[in-house]
Amino acid sequence: MTTTTNGTRPREGDAPPNSPAAEASVLGAMLLDNRAADEALAMLTADEFYRPGNGHIFAAIARLRVAGEPVDGVTVADELEGRGLLDQAGGRARLGELHAIVPVVSNVARYARTVADLAELRRYLTLARDIQEIVRSG
Numbered sequence: 001m002t003t004t005t006n007g008t009r010p011r012e013g014d015a016p017p018n019s020p021a022a023e024a025s026v027l028g029a030m031l032l033d034n035r036a037a038d039e040a041l042a043m044l045t046a047d048e049f050y051r052p053g054n055g056h057i058f059a060a061i062a063r064l065r066v067a068g069e070p071v072d073g074v075t076v077a078d079e080l081e082g083r084g085l086l087d088q089a090g091g092r093a094r095l096g097e098l099h100a101i102v103p104v105v106s107n108v109a110r111y112a113r114t115v116a117d118l119a120e121l122r123r124y125l126t127l128a129r130d131i132q133e134i135v136r137s138g
Contacts, residue, residue: 045058
Protein backbone atom coordinates (compact mmCIF):
# COMPACT_ATOMS: atom_id res chain seq x y z
CA MET A 1 0.00 0.00 0.00
CA THR A 2 1.28 3.45 -0.85
CA THR A 3 1.60 6.09 1.86
CA THR A 4 1.90 9.83 1.70
CA THR A 5 4.91 11.64 3.09
CA ASN A 6 3.18 12.01 6.46
CA GLY A 7 2.38 8.29 6.65
CA THR A 8 -1.34 8.44 5.84
CA ARG A 9 -2.76 6.01 3.33
CA PRO A 10 -4.90 6.83 0.31
CA ARG A 11 -8.55 5.91 0.67
CA GLU A 12 -9.28 2.31 -0.24
CA GLY A 13 -10.18 2.03 -3.90
CA ASP A 14 -8.23 5.15 -4.85
CA ALA A 15 -5.55 4.11 -7.30
CA PRO A 16 -2.83 6.72 -7.71
CA PRO A 17 -2.23 7.73 -11.32
CA ASN A 18 0.03 5.18 -12.97
CA SER A 19 0.39 3.24 -16.20
CA PRO A 20 1.81 -0.26 -15.91
CA ALA A 21 1.92 -0.47 -19.71
CA ALA A 22 3.93 2.75 -20.09
CA GLU A 23 6.38 1.74 -17.36
CA ALA A 24 6.88 -1.70 -18.88
CA SER A 25 7.24 -0.21 -22.36
CA VAL A 26 9.95 2.21 -21.21
CA LEU A 27 11.91 -0.58 -19.56
CA GLY A 28 11.40 -2.99 -22.45
CA ALA A 29 12.64 -0.40 -24.94
CA MET A 30 15.65 0.31 -22.73
CA LEU A 31 16.51 -3.40 -22.60
CA LEU A 32 16.24 -3.74 -26.37
CA ASP A 33 18.12 -0.64 -27.51
CA ASN A 34 20.90 1.33 -25.81
CA ARG A 35 19.86 4.52 -27.62
CA ALA A 36 16.36 4.12 -26.19
CA ALA A 37 17.96 3.58 -22.79
CA ASP A 38 19.91 6.82 -23.09
CA GLU A 39 16.82 8.71 -24.22
CA ALA A 40 14.74 7.46 -21.28
CA LEU A 41 17.58 8.14 -18.83
CA ALA A 42 17.60 11.77 -19.98
CA MET A 43 13.87 12.07 -19.22
CA LEU A 44 13.24 10.01 -16.07
CA THR A 45 14.53 8.99 -12.67
CA ALA A 46 13.95 5.69 -10.89
CA ASP A 47 11.70 7.45 -8.36
CA GLU A 48 9.18 8.30 -11.07
CA PHE A 49 8.15 4.68 -11.50
CA TYR A 50 5.05 3.72 -9.52
CA ARG A 51 6.02 0.06 -9.18
CA PRO A 52 9.16 -0.14 -7.00
CA GLY A 53 10.49 -3.13 -8.95
CA ASN A 54 10.37 -1.07 -12.13
CA GLY A 55 12.36 1.65 -10.38
CA HIS A 56 14.99 -0.93 -9.42
CA ILE A 57 15.25 -2.09 -13.04
CA PHE A 58 15.54 1.49 -14.29
CA ALA A 59 18.27 2.25 -11.73
CA ALA A 60 20.19 -0.88 -12.72
CA ILE A 61 20.07 0.16 -16.37
CA ALA A 62 21.25 3.64 -15.40
CA ARG A 63 24.22 2.24 -13.47
CA LEU A 64 25.20 0.04 -16.41
CA ARG A 65 24.98 2.89 -18.92
CA VAL A 66 27.02 5.24 -16.69
CA ALA A 67 29.67 2.53 -16.44
CA GLY A 68 29.69 2.14 -20.22
CA GLU A 69 28.38 -1.41 -19.97
CA PRO A 70 25.92 -2.97 -22.40
CA VAL A 71 22.29 -3.21 -21.37
CA ASP A 72 20.27 -6.36 -21.89
CA GLY A 73 18.29 -8.81 -19.80
CA VAL A 74 21.38 -10.70 -18.68
CA THR A 75 23.48 -7.70 -17.66
CA VAL A 76 20.54 -6.05 -15.87
CA ALA A 77 19.69 -9.28 -14.04
CA ASP A 78 23.32 -9.62 -12.94
CA GLU A 79 23.38 -5.99 -11.75
CA LEU A 80 20.18 -6.44 -9.76
CA GLU A 81 21.33 -9.77 -8.34
CA GLY A 82 24.63 -8.24 -7.25
CA ARG A 83 22.69 -5.69 -5.19
CA GLY A 84 20.20 -8.20 -3.81
CA LEU A 85 17.32 -6.62 -5.74
CA LEU A 86 16.57 -9.19 -8.43
CA ASP A 87 13.62 -10.74 -6.59
CA GLN A 88 12.20 -7.31 -5.69
CA ALA A 89 12.38 -6.38 -9.37
CA GLY A 90 10.36 -9.45 -10.37
CA GLY A 91 13.21 -11.81 -11.17
CA ARG A 92 14.66 -12.89 -14.48
CA ALA A 93 11.17 -13.78 -15.70
CA ARG A 94 10.07 -10.14 -15.34
CA LEU A 95 13.02 -8.97 -17.42
CA GLY A 96 12.04 -11.48 -20.10
CA GLU A 97 8.46 -10.20 -20.06
CA LEU A 98 9.68 -6.65 -20.59
CA HIS A 99 11.38 -7.65 -23.85
CA ALA A 100 8.09 -8.96 -25.18
CA ILE A 101 5.80 -6.16 -23.98
CA VAL A 102 7.29 -3.10 -25.66
CA PRO A 103 5.15 -2.20 -28.69
CA VAL A 104 7.65 0.07 -30.51
CA VAL A 105 11.17 0.87 -29.26
CA SER A 106 11.25 4.18 -31.13
CA ASN A 107 8.29 5.43 -29.04
CA VAL A 108 10.30 5.35 -25.82
CA ALA A 109 10.10 9.15 -25.39
CA ARG A 110 6.31 9.02 -25.47
CA TYR A 111 6.22 6.20 -22.91
CA ALA A 112 8.73 8.04 -20.71
CA ARG A 113 6.68 11.24 -20.90
CA THR A 114 3.61 9.30 -19.72
CA VAL A 115 5.54 7.87 -16.76
CA ALA A 116 6.90 11.33 -15.86
CA ASP A 117 3.50 13.02 -16.17
CA LEU A 118 1.82 10.42 -13.95
CA ALA A 119 4.61 10.70 -11.37
CA GLU A 120 4.00 14.44 -11.28
CA LEU A 121 0.29 13.86 -10.69
CA ARG A 122 1.13 11.50 -7.81
CA ARG A 123 3.34 14.19 -6.28
CA TYR A 124 0.47 16.69 -6.53
CA LEU A 125 -1.89 14.21 -4.86
CA THR A 126 0.58 13.64 -2.04
CA LEU A 127 0.98 17.38 -1.56
CA ALA A 128 -2.80 17.90 -1.57
CA ARG A 129 -3.26 15.15 1.03
CA ASP A 130 -0.50 16.61 3.17
CA ILE A 131 -2.10 20.06 3.02
CA GLN A 132 -5.46 18.54 3.89
CA GLU A 133 -3.93 16.86 6.95
CA ILE A 134 -2.33 20.15 8.05
CA VAL A 135 -5.65 21.96 7.70
CA ARG A 136 -7.50 19.24 9.63
CA SER A 137 -4.95 19.19 12.46
CA GLY A 138 -4.65 22.99 12.66
